[in-house]
Every structure is written in structure tokens, then in C-alpha cells.
Amino acid sequence: MTARLTSxxxxxLAVVGSSQAxxxxxxxxxxxxxxxxxxxxxxxxxxxxxxxxxxxQLPLVDLNAPWTNEARARFQERLAQAAISKSEGWxxxxxxxxxxxxxxVVTPEQVLIxxxxxxxxxxxxxxxxxxxxxxxWVTEWGESVGHWEGDTxxxxxxxxxxxxxxxxxxxxxxAARYTERLRMVGPDRIEGEMTIEDPEALTRPWTVKQAxxxxxxxxxxxxxxxxxxxxxxxxxxxxxxxPSEDD
Amino acid sequence: MxxxxxxxxxxxxxxxxxxxxxxPVMFDQTRTVTLAGTVRQFQWTNPHCYIQLVVEQDGQQxxxxxxxxxxxxxxxxxxxxxxxxxxxxxRITVNPLRSGANGGLVLDVVSLDGKPIGRQx
Numbered sequence: 001m002t003a004r005l006t007s008x009x010x011x012x013l014a015v016v017g018s019s020q021a022x023x024x025x026x027x028x029x030x031x032x033x034x035x036x037x038x039x040x041x042x043x044x045x046x047x048x049x050x051x052x053x054x055x056x057q058l059p060l061v062d063l064n065a066p067w068t069n070e071a072r073a074r075f076q077e078r079l080a081q082a083a084i085s086k087s088e089g090w091x092x093x094x095x096x097x098x099x100x101x102x103x104x105v106v107t108p109e110q111v112l113i114x115x116x117x118x119x120x121x122x123x124x125x126x127x128x129x130x131x132x133x134x135x136x137w138v139t140e141w142g143e144s145v146g147h148w149e150g151d152t153x154x155x156x157x158x159x160x161x162x163x164x165x166x167x168x169x170x171x172x173x174x175a176a177r178y179t180e181r182l183r184m185v186g187p188d189r190i191e192g193e194m195t196i197e198d199p200e201a202l203t204r205p206w207t208v209k210q211a212x213x214x215x216x217x218x219x220x221x222x223x224x225x226x227x228x229x230x231x232x233x234x235x236x237x238x239x240x241x242x243p244s245e246d247d
Numbered sequence: 248m249x250x251x252x253x254x255x256x257x258x259x260x261x262x263x264x265x266x267x268x269x270x271p272v273m274f275d276q277t278r279t280v281t282l283a284g285t286v287r288q289f290q291w292t293n294p295h296c297y298i299q300l301v302v303e304q305d306g307q308q309x310x311x312x313x314x315x316x317x318x319x320x321x322x323x324x325x326x327x328x329x330x331x332x333x334x335x336x337x338r339i340t341v342n343p344l345r346s347g348a349n350g351g352l353v354l355d356v357v358s359l360d361g362k363p364i365g366r367q368x
Contacts, residue, residue: 034323041316041320041323042316042320042324042354043315043316043320043321043324043326043353043354043356043365044315044316044342044352044353044354045295045315045316045317045320046316046352083272084272100317100319101319101323116293116317116319215323216323217322217323217324217325218319218322218323221319222318222319222322224292224293224318225293226293226294227292227293228290228292228293228294228295228297229294229295230295230297230312230314231273231295231314234346235346237272237273237345237346238272238273239273239344239346239348239350240297240312240314240344240348240350241312242299242310242312243288243290243297243299243312
């Protein structure tokens with residue numbers, strides 16, 4: 001009897017210890033993270049590296065992915081318009097692989113992933129399943145469920161509205177299914193990969209890798225409106241309007 | 248020199264876009280211009296921060312519209328809303344607008360005696 005009680009007590013202690021460790025690990029995800037390539041962004045809002053690297057900065061903006069012919073043509077058309085287009089934000093999946101920062105808010109029941117454009121992804125980690133296909137609410141950010149495999153967050157996402165908000169967003173269809181694996185490999189580094197299955201836009205699954213590093217000068221994001229847009233178009237070129245008299 | 252107080256510098260490497268708002272095509276990233284003047288206004292706003300800089304050109308006071316990244320990028324580099332105030336004198340290096348209008352993309356900000364303003368890198 002004593003031996004049984006002892007082993008029960010030890011097992012209970014192990015459970016408590018495990019949940020405490022998990023709580024500490026989850027808290028470590030909270031905060032602001034840049035993609036590895038976005039961490040060098042200057043006060044200009046741009047990187048200080050050679051322009052020839054531009055297409056490699058956004059891993060999802062890749063004409064060499066296994067696109068169907070029709071999807072590649074749509075993507076090429078979109079990219080051709082990019083120079084005179086503005087973005088309304090990112091949407092998913094672009095928000096995960098941009099040069100702007102992300103904020104993770106992690107609880108045992110859900111993970112929120114946010115951007116300064118007020119993109120919000122709610123990843124439910126409470127054990128629920130994805131909605132039935134006929135009940136899915138299609139949005140720019142999709143519907144996500146996740147679970148933890150040790151230090152790895154595994155996310156399944158569906159019901160993402162296309163085209164996306166970003167002017168260079170790839171032409172995935174609303175039938176796409178996204179599987180992400182995000183693993184904290186150190187206190188200031190998360191490594192991830194995303195596999196996209198899209199029977200309409202891709203000829204086979206496509207996997208893209210992305211690493212994140214903790215922001216140097218920010219421990220939280222501040223969410224503001226985007227009301228001071230002074231960029232305007234004149235004769236096909238952008239120009240800067242003077243400030244309004246009210247400012 | 249065409250514009251007193253303005254120095255056209257060497258070719259600078261162009262930059263890939265970090266901001267989601269628009270592409271950098273509006274700025275001539277092969278040229279830099281350095282402006283010395285007085286800050287009339289510093290806007291700490293989305294999607295861009297802006298500096299209104301008054302520069303003396305040919306005996307006239309000319310105001311430049313200078314664009315920066317979103318506040319999040321400035322904050323991550325140590326800038327704050329109070330980093331520049333009206334009346335501050337500054338020397339600002341920009342990629343000028345392709346259109347030739349008095350505007351540009353801010354690359355670097357220092358005081359007139361060369362001290363860094365904010366922590367840019």
C-alpha cells in the first residue's frame with residue numbers, strides 16, 4: 001500500500017512538474033519576433049541590403065514553386081502590378097513570412113499571432129477540431145487549430161480567402177490547407193516550416209522554411225490605425241502629400 | 248551648387264521592401280541627397296512616420312516631405328515620438344523622390360554637428 005501511494009505521489013509530482021515546465025515554456029513564446037530576414041529593417045522601413053535579393057526576402061513570393069500553369073500566370077500578372085500597388089495588410093499566410101514583426105500571445109487554450117496591421121490569427125489549442133467544411137467561415141486569416149508536440153507548435157489552417165491583402169501575395173486557392181510546425185530552438189529563436197497543399201493552385205505540396213528572432217528593441221507591439229497615409233499617385237508614380245492642416 | 252544646403256552623395260545600394268504599404272519604386276535608390284534644415288513637424292504615425300524639414304534653398308525657405316518607416320521599425324531602433332521636436336536642427340540623408348518634388352525616403356538622421364539622432368542601427 002505504501003509503495004502504491006509513493007508511486008502515485010511521484011506520478012502526481014511529475015504531472016505538476018510537467019505542467020509547470022510547459023507553462024514556463026509557453027510564456028517564453030510571448031513577445032515580438034522578426035523574421036530572420038526582417039530583423040535588419042532600418043528607420044526607412046526598408047532593408048539596407050542589395051535590391052537584387054528582394055525576391056528572396058519573402059519566401060512565399062516564389063515563381064519557382066510548383067504552381068499550376070493557371071496559378072503561375074495569375075501570379076505573374078499580380079507581380080507585374082506590384083510596383084504601383086499598395087497593401088492593405090498581409091493576411092495569411094503572408095503575415096508569417098514578411099519583414100514586419102509578429103507578436104505571439106500564448107495560453108494553454110489558444111495562441112494568438114498578431115501583426116502591426118492588426119492581422120489576428122487565433123490558433124485553438126484546446127483540442128477542438130476544424131469546423132465541418134460546409135460551416136467554415138472563410139476569411140483573410142483562415143481557421144486554425146493547433147497542438148503542442150513538446151516544444152513544437154503544430155498548426156493546421158484552412159478557409160483562407162484569396163486573393164490575399166498583400167500586393168505580392170501568391171495565388172493560393174480557398175481550397176488550400178496549410179500545416180505549420182514552429183519550434184523554439186533557443187530563447188531568442190524559433191524555426192518553422194509551412195507545407196501548403198492546394199489542389200487548385202499547386203501540382204504537389206510545397207514546403208517553405210522560416211526562422212524568427214526576438215526583436216531587439218521591442219517587448220510588445222503597439223496597435224494603431226493607419227490613418228496618416230500621405231502616399232499618392234501622380235502620373236503613375238507615387239508622391240508624398242504635405243501634412244494636413246489639422247496635424 | 249543648385250541648392251545651398253543640399254549635397255548630392257554617391258550611389259547607395261537599393262533596398263528591398265520591409266514595409267507592406269507600398270514598394271520603394273517611388274524613390275530614386277541610386278541617389279542620396281543630404282538636407283540640412285530645421286524640423287517643423289515629426290509625425291509618429293502609421294503607415295509611415297514623416298519629418299517636415301525646412302531647408303534654405305536659393306534664399307528661400309523650402310519644406311521637404313520626408314517619409315520614414317512605420318513607428319514599429321523606428322521604435323525597434325531606439326526612436327521615440329519625442330526623438331525629433333519642432334525647432335530641432337538636423338542633417339538628414341534621403342533617397343529623393345523620382346518625380347523631382349521636394350520629398351524623399353529618410354536613410355539617416357544626425358544633428359548638424361554630426362551626432363546620431365535615435366539609434367538607427
